[in-house]
Amino acid sequence: MSLELSGGGHWLVGVLAAVHGGSLVLAAPGSFLKRKSLERAALVLFLAAFAINTWIMAGRWIEAGRPPFKTLYETLLFYPWCVGLVTLVLIGLHRLHVLLAFASGVSVIGLVYALTHPDVEIIHLPPALQSGWFVPHVVTYFVSYAALFASCVLALLSLAIPVFGKGEARSNEHANLVRRFESHANGAVMFGFSALTLGLVLGAVWGKYAWGDYWSWDPKENWALVTWLAYLVYLHLEMVRGWRGRRAMVLLVAAFAAVVFTYLGMSLLPTSSDSLHVYQ
């Protein structure tokens, strides 16, 4: 009889980070220098990473005997999976290969943090999280966050093109590209916002069953509301003349900052000790 570090699949997380790293290295020059072969190779690595990520999540789910969305570490493994899913769908639907490098990049950041800050052990689900609403609530939110990440990347790209791609001859091509990115960013927001609304509602229903309130002005709830309102402001401003285009894209980037803060920033708040949502 002897020992093993709990969470036996931890070394696989290292492999996953490496594969995403490889995908990033191939995809970045592939997309920006327009080398189709590099982009294709990156896509193959990205698919492999998605498969490994799926394996890790499934393994963790089985090992823990519960959905693996409890701790920061676990969500840092799950978020790359969601980003991968959304990226692959967007590539399938709209040939947005340009997302590959960014999706791999954000995955590498998350995974490296997870690698250096692993959970010391698999913990049981506390009574408050033992609910049928747990999985739909968390999955809906993370898929939403992944779609909103895609919208943020597309918004950034649409903003960056006029800055980096100067030159009279190509201005027409650039304008088309900017329009294309803006339109897809908007599409990603529509999906992300739908999921955000559903996640908010699922959270409210769960809150009602778990502690009697569908809304309790908990810091995480408040920031979920802030995020939701930020995208709501974007969706309304989009219809105001003079606010389409660049200004709207800047707003999307800012709104995604709210997403990141809602996900990771809660422990920075002085009110976080009141929260039932803060990741430990």
Place this chain on the structure above:
Amino acid sequence: MTIAQARSKAAGGGPEPTKPPHTITFRRSAALVLGVVALLGAAGPWLRSWTLSSIVAPKLHLALFAGVLSALATGVWLARQSLYRLLTSLPFAVTLLGTVLFLTALGTVILQGGPAADYPSRYGKGLGGAILALGLDDLFHTAWFNGLLVLLSISLALVVVRRRAWRLPQCGFLLSHGGVILVLLGALVANVWGFKGFIDLHEGETVTEAVSMDRRTQEMERRALNFSLRLDDFEIERHQPEYRFYVYRMEGEKYRVLRSLGLRDSNGWAFLADSGAEFRVLRAFPDYYQEARVKVVPAGEGGPGLRIRSANDVLVEGRLLWAGKPGRDQARLGDWEQAVRFVWDRPTPDEEARMAEEGPEGHVLVVAGDGCCPAEEVAVKPGGRYPILMGRFHVEVGSYMPDFVYDMETRQAATRSSAPNNPALFVSIRAEGESGVETHRWLFAQMPDYGGHGKAESGPALTYRHLPSTRPLQRELLVVGQSREVWELENGRVKDRTVLECEGRFPKMPDYTFQFLESAREEIEPATRSNEWKNPAVEIELRYGSHAESLLLQAMHGEPILLPDGRTLLSFEPKPDDIKGYLSRLSVMDQGREMVQKTIRVNDPLSYGGFLFYQANYRKEDSTYSGIQVVRDPGLPLVWTGMVMMCLGVVFSFYVRPKILQRESIPAAES
């Protein structure tokens, strides 16, 4: 609002030519929002203590209230056209949403609901005072914040009307905007007619009311339930206990868990972080105890023993007899009526004759071994003086109390009776030599751990074994080691002698075999009583550099091991998060009849009579207590309907409406 009205009136004539119209609308929106906030903010302290009687009673207040209200109503009526346009405009929506967004974020940055005295010390006198004055310490419950939500509802309702949102392509718009209105309306209903309270219950207790605390006045309010609620049972459900190794690192005064390792069926060394040490598990004992194991040793190093085995070769527990050790030389075998006594030397005829006589009671001191000397057992008599531990100490045995009691009046030890109900022996221990310190203590046969046992400063560790007086038994077996014989005794007299054959099997006791050990010794070894994790311990091998040692770690009583690097600790402990659920079995009695019984847990409340009962609290120190939260929310159907509408509306607007518009526009383009 008057400012906003003035502005909207002034600007009502038409947009300035240089500014695009939406810029102006944004400004008016901001003014209106600020106006509402300012008005309600100013009225806030007054609204807090607002009750109908406090307004109506003093005539002056009534007049003031009516005046302000009618002035407002007149203003709104006069500016209704531009107000309607403003409230239903996109810039207004954006301004209002942005304001709510900002305030919501602000409410997470400023500490909410803290004691008023904390704010000046935390944020400084000026800022802290401002926070309190504006109600930012309880932002989400201020009149002005909720006023903004009301304004939002009004604006939403108006925009639904303006857009005539009941037509099919507008379905998504109606659902999403109408949904938000319903949610806010539901919240309002809950605020006015809802109830949120608490019930403290102990097992078996019945209550008929709940208690709630007013957020503002901090006053308790009781509310009758119209039925009674009984807590039948409260239970904390736990996970199967799991025992793990934890590696801690000292960081200042705190310890941080670096690693957690579980027992697994695989082999290998585990590194203990960067302490330079590693360890592996040698053996695990789920139900640890110290087992005395018998070891056969060369002659002179041990004593003669008899091991009694049952037929299936399982060592009969406690059936290891030692010749010449008082109290350890006899046993009763299960349901076997006969006692078995073990001697090595064949009794002489003299001794044989004495066996039929009654024997006095005896006293044995068991001396624990220390670094230099092995453990020993000494038969003693009151009044005697005995050397122990190779003469390094002497024990003087004082009085003997068969039924010890401490008499509180005389403050003296005494005996209640002559029956050995609580045998105690007074001993004085003196170390050899001039400086020998003398210690005195009572030793209790039934409480071996009582009084200084095992403490280095109080001399050698002694335990006392009392041997009741012996009377010849009706039937007894005497096993003689030297000659391999079994003597059958009746009332102490020898009836029959049998020489054992074939591994010491006694023909009249076919279920047992006797094994003679000419020279053997008992050794204490770690062992497990069962496979249940009752008292887990592990034996590990710890290795650092070229040094290796084996250690025993106990989960229940153990202390962590400090590793040689001086800042890393290794311990074996139960996993801390073992609580699976809190379960309260509740019964509802209505008009004398038991209506419902349900075991509630977190995430699974009981619903009765329009109330929901939630498992909300427990007390570590009181296992019969359960805290139940009671909620009554008549606005809930509105909220759920609104939320479903929001989800459907958003999806409809984004994914269905474009398709409808496309289908409508294609025939239009074709025609």
